[in-house]
Amino acid sequence: xxxxxxxxxxxxxxxxxxxxxxxxxxxxxxxxxxxxxxxxxxxxxxxxxxxxxxxxxxxxxxxxxxxxxxxxxxxxxxxxxxxxxxxxxxxxxxxxxxxxxxxxxxxxxxxxxxxxxxxxxxxxxxxxxxxxxxxxxxxxxxxxxxxxxxxxxxxxxxxxxxxxxxxxxxxxxxxxxxxxxxxxxx
Amino acid sequence: xxxxxxxxxxxxxxxxxxxxxxxxxxxxxxxxxxxxxxxxxxxxxxxxxxxxxxxxxxxxxxxxxxxxxxxxxxxxxxxxxxxxxxxxxxxxxxxxxxxxxxxxxxxxxxxxxxxxxxxxxxxxxxxxxxxxxxxxxxxxxxxxxxxxxxxxxxxxxxxxxxxxxxxxxxxxxxxxxxxxxxxxxxxxxxxxxxxxxxxxxxxxxxxxxxxxxxxxxxxxxxxxxxxxxxxxxxxxxxxxxxxxxxxxxxxxxxxxxxxxxxxxxxxxxxxxxxxxxxxxxxxxxxxxxxxxxxxxxxxxxxxxxxxxxxxxxxxxxxxxxxxxxxxxxxxxxxxxxxxxxxxxxxxxxxxxxxxxxxxxxxxxxxxxxxxxxxxxxxxxxxxxxxxxxxxxxxxxxxxxxxxxxxxxxxxxxxxxxxxxxxxxxxxxxxxxxxxxxxxxxxxxxxxxxxxxxxxxxxxxxxxxxxxxxxxxxxxxxxxxxxxxxxxxxxxxxxxxxxxxxxxxxxxxxxxxxxxxxxxxxxxxxxxxxxxxxxxxxxxxxxxxxxxxxxxxxxxxxxxxxx
Numbered sequence: 001x002x003x004x005x006x007x008x009x010x011x012x013x014x015x016x017x018x019x020x021x022x023x024x025x026x027x028x029x030x031x032x033x034x035x036x037x038x039x040x041x042x043x044x045x046x047x048x049x050x051x052x053x054x055x056x057x058x059x060x061x062x063x064x065x066x067x068x069x070x071x072x073x074x075x076x077x078x079x080x081x082x083x084x085x086x087x088x089x090x091x092x093x094x095x096x097x098x099x100x101x102x103x104x105x106x107x108x109x110x111x112x113x114x115x116x117x118x119x120x121x122x123x124x125x126x127x128x129x130x131x132x133x134x135x136x137x138x139x140x141x142x143x144x145x146x147x148x149x150x151x152x153x154x155x156x157x158x159x160x161x162x163x164x165x166x167x168x169x170x171x172x173x174x175x176x177x178x179x180x181x182x183x184x185x186x
Numbered sequence: 187x188x189x190x191x192x193x194x195x196x197x198x199x200x201x202x203x204x205x206x207x208x209x210x211x212x213x214x215x216x217x218x219x220x221x222x223x224x225x226x227x228x229x230x231x232x233x234x235x236x237x238x239x240x241x242x243x244x245x246x247x248x249x250x251x252x253x254x255x256x257x258x259x260x261x262x263x264x265x266x267x268x269x270x271x272x273x274x275x276x277x278x279x280x281x282x283x284x285x286x287x288x289x290x291x292x293x294x295x296x297x298x299x300x301x302x303x304x305x306x307x308x309x310x311x312x313x314x315x316x317x318x319x320x321x322x323x324x325x326x327x328x329x330x331x332x333x334x335x336x337x338x339x340x341x342x343x344x345x346x347x348x349x350x351x352x353x354x355x356x357x358x359x360x361x362x363x364x365x366x367x368x369x370x371x372x373x374x375x376x377x378x379x380x381x382x383x384x385x386x387x388x389x390x391x392x393x394x395x396x397x398x399x400x401x402x403x404x405x406x407x408x409x410x411x412x413x414x415x416x417x418x419x420x421x422x423x424x425x426x427x428x429x430x431x432x433x434x435x436x437x438x439x440x441x442x443x444x445x446x447x448x449x450x451x452x453x454x455x456x457x458x459x460x461x462x463x464x465x466x467x468x469x470x471x472x473x474x475x476x477x478x479x480x481x482x483x484x485x486x487x488x489x490x491x492x493x494x495x496x497x498x499x500x501x502x503x504x505x506x507x508x509x510x511x512x513x514x515x516x517x518x519x520x521x522x523x524x525x526x527x528x529x530x531x532x533x534x535x536x537x538x539x540x541x542x543x544x545x546x547x548x549x550x551x552x553x554x555x556x557x558x559x560x561x562x563x564x565x566x567x568x569x570x571x572x573x574x575x576x577x578x579x580x581x582x583x584x585x586x587x588x589x590x591x592x593x594x595x596x597x598x599x600x601x602x603x604x605x606x607x608x609x610x611x612x613x614x615x616x617x618x619x620x621x622x623x624x625x626x627x628x629x630x631x632x633x634x635x636x637x638x639x640x641x642x643x644x645x646x647x648x649x650x651x652x653x654x655x656x657x658x659x660x661x662x663x664x665x666x667x668x669x670x671x672x673x674x675x676x677x678x679x680x681x682x683x684x685x686x687x688x689x690x691x692x693x694x695x696x697x698x699x700x701x702x703x704x705x706x707x708x709x710x711x712x713x714x715x716x717x718x719x720x721x722x723x724x725x726x727x728x729x730x731x732x733x734x735x736x737x738x739x740x741x742x743x744x745x746x747x748x
Binding site: 020054056057105110111 | 227228229230390391393445446447
């Protein structure tokens with residue numbers, strides 16, 4: 001799966017915006033949006049938020065977790081814990097990326113938030129790599145990881161499945177060799 | 187007809203069908219077009235943009251694209267000609283003209299149905315009244331035919347009709363006079379970009395990006411000597427209130443804004459072209475007022491410049507370095523030092539300082555409005571023959587896009603080449619004494635086959651060359667009258683056809699008006715001599731003619747202006 005596809009899925013998440021126009025409810029296949037009234041924040045899907053923002057029809061409201069203190073705490077928690085900790089949003093990376101790309105001026109302290117989210121991402125990816133390392137070395141057939149987000153899974157998916165496939169091939173060849181040599185001995 | 191409510195009478199009307207946008211070739215119209223384009227994108231309006239260099243192309247572009255089009259927006263073109271007469275559109279076509287050229291053609295102004303003018307009302311106050319220009323003659327002719335039927339009253343009616351005819355003659359004489367007075371001078375009104383920005387503001391879609399485009403448009407008018415300094419300052423003041431509205435967020439919140447967002451700030455800029463991207467030495471040499479006042483093209487002038495730099499305490503090796511690579515202490519002092527010592531060298535504050543805006547974006551070095559103007563005009567009028575004018579237009583559009591740093595760099599180096607070639611051309615004019623006084627005006631020709639002559643075949647660049655040449659000539663000339671003489675510049679246009687571009691600019695002592703009378707003068711000279719000059723350009727003081735007709739044409743021009 002492409003990262004852009006993950007982003008596409010993330011665009012269904014709801015974010016809050018403040019529209020500058022008034023409009024009735026919009027009925028969409030994925031659900032109803034609205035009604036819009038100028039100046040009142042309301043939740044809309046991310047794709048709609050970005051589209052409205054590009055056309056200067058709304059301002060973003062930063063999600064509750066998109067705050068320096070909350071993110072710092074989260075980062076500390078992530079660093080302290082051996083395991084993955086639950087994330088404030090299953091698509092935190094994509095949402096941050098999109099909101100900051102299109103609405104840098106709406107999000108307070110955008111630069112610091114970008115850095116913090118990237119830090120958390122780096123921590124988690126490092127954790128993921130080391131656990132994969134342990135998993136592959138131990139030769140186990142399955143492992144369980146909690147609280148991984150889709151984007152994170154997606155970054156290792158290609159590598160992990162391929163690597164495990166190779167391992168499996170190698171294993172099956174060696175085990176066949178050993179059974180072959182065993183049978184000849186008898 | 188003048189549009190009073192831009193939103194209701196222009197924008198809301200245009201929205202529902204595909205719009206044809208015709209754009210002239212200068213930076214101001216480019217900016218205006220980009221603002222409009224952004225608005226259209228916001229509201230998902232279909233549009234076609236066609237850049238046009240002259241009236242002929244305007245006609246062609248209209249014919250090619252007119253099918254199914256109901257609304258045509260003209261940016262910086264078309265106001266000075268009777269657009270309906272020129273294009274012969276179908277009855278349902280509406281023209282919206284946003285043009286800084288003045289005077290506006292009276293037919294455009296009084297056409298209530300097909301032509302809508304997007305301009306400021308106060309700038310059109312000099313237009314003659316309707317009764318002075320048009321009168322209904324059909325009634326008269328109707329009466330006359332009745333007269334012939336009724337024979338016995340003929341005599342009486344004859345007297346009446348004589349009176350009527352006399353009155354009519356008086357009226358038409360007056361009409362010619364009024365029209366002549368009205369069209370005698372060409373000048374410029376508010377920049378198209380600023381008008382478009384006002385529209386965006388009224389639609390509450392104004393952003394920093396659009397504001398920047400408006401600033402660039404206004405600066406372009408000033409740099410190409412279209413608006414006098416007073417008008418420029420007035421516009422800058424208007425823009426400054428917008429800038430502070432967009433770029434200030436109360437007190438300590440200030441540093442919360444991301445580095446990646448666009449920031450505009452008002453600054454008293456040094457009036458040196460591209461100085462942030464050049465060496466101090468070069469930029470001073472290519473700055474028009476300083477080069478003229480110190481006469482930098484002569485050896486003595488160079489000496490004077492060295493003296494000036496020495497007095498300011500700027501070492502030569504630092505001045506020959508890229509401005510950005512100069513010693514940080516020196517760099518920050520440059521502005522103050524220049525202001526301190528300029529009076530000794532006869533420089534005015536206006537020569538050195540230009541109130542302007544600069545743009546910060548990301549961690550890149552800041553850019554000022556003049557940088558944008560110079561680099562986009564250099565790309566727009568690049569001498570490269572292998573590229574079509576539309577390519578140049580798109581390239582220049584990219585420069586104005588934020589974040590296109592590599593295109594900007596390329597534009598800056600093109601601008602440097604252009605400035606250099608203007609400077610060397612002026613230098614050779616002076617050394618060869620090519621600027622000749624013809625009595626009522628000065629004239630000078632760019633010789634065919636000059637290395638950089640391809641640059642001067644473009645209108646905006648040739649205006650700058652003409653202005654530089656005139657200013658330089660006034661600086662060296664002992665003749666006191668030089669200040670009050672206009673200048674006509676000829677430059678080879680297309681050598682294979684033997685045509686040249688002729689540009690006339692007004693004298694320096696009327697600089698606070700920037701009104702140009704050459705449009706009418708050229709027209710009359712061409713009529714008197716029967717030369718086939720082409721009045722194709724949107725600026726009437728720029729014409730195209732066969733090189734061989736030049737002497738004949740100039741003789742006529744002398745007799746007209748005397």
